[in-house]
Amino acid sequence: MKKGFVQTENFKRLREAEKLVAKRGAREAGLVIVRGVYGIGKSELTERWAVDSGYVFVRAKETWTKRAMLDELADKMGLDKRGRNQEVQARSSGKLAVEMVPMILDEADFLIRSTASLPEVRRDITDLTGTMCFLVGMEHFPLKVARYGHIASRVARVVELEPLTVGDVKATIAAKAEVAIDDELIARIHAQSKGRMRLVLNAVANIETWAHANGWKKVEAKHVDGKVLCTEFNGQQLGKRRAEG
Structure with missing residues (x-):
């Protein structure tokens, strides 16, 4: 699979939110909540956006303390982590104040x-x-934020990431697939993945494997009739397998 960044409808939603919040009145109201179901591609989308745009991207950890959070932010910005918490925080704040890049x-x-x-x-x-x-x-993340009024009051926008459209899936395949895939099969990928980027990429990987094994230059829907393009583990599948065994 090729590397590449796909400007999906969700990416357009992020960019639109960024433009609107940049024009805000109160500068402290610069918080944007981005929410979506699992597997929809939130992490890949936002991390690649950050890399391409020069923004600071950090993935929160369940084990984070205040110091761990400050150290990781400093790491991402190439700053010295030595000293007390307030000193590390001051370095990060100083760099952000100068460069004014989003986190x-x-x-x-x-x-x-x-x-x-x-x-x-x-x-x-x-x-x-x-x-x-x-x-x-x-x-459900916005509901968690809403518990703290002084934090919630700084939320300027909530961006809802939606399942991929057929057009998004087609653009993803054009950018990432190493083999050509016909429109009928693209529609089938969209249906089976339920618009989740993770499953779309799994389907592309499976199709590429079958194509390379069979020497297909272009994969048509008829080539993979009866095959499951992408699977998602759940308890029902496990129970079914045990019953069959």
Whole structure:
């Protein structure tokens, strides 16, 4: 599979939110929540966007403490991590204040715990610098943020990432597949994947394997009749296999 970044409809939603929030009145209201179901491609989309745009991208961890969060932010910006928490935070804030590039925090559900201590660290940095921050989480993440009014009041926009359209799937295949795939099969990939990027990429990988094994230059729907293009593990599948065994 080829490397490549696909500008899907979800990417367009992110860019539109960025443009709108850049024009905000209160500079501290620069928080954008990005939410979507699992497998839809949130991490791949936002990380590649960050890399291409020069933004700061950090994936939150369940084990994060305040210091671990500050150290990882400093790492991403190539800054010295030595010293007290406030010194490391000051270096990150200073660099962001000068460069004014957005931050993207993926797996942001890990930030919300019994207290708002980790979001408070982020708030300190973005309030001081006026930097835009994208928090990327699961579909119920906005409800977690809403528990903390002083954090929620800084949310300028919520971006809902949607399942891929047929056009998105076609663009993804054009950018990433090493073999040509006909439109009928593209529609089948879209249907079986339910518009989830993870499953689309799995389907492309499977089709490429079959194509290379059979010497197909272009894969048509009839070539893979009866084959499952992409599978998603669940408990029902496991139960079925045990029953069959």
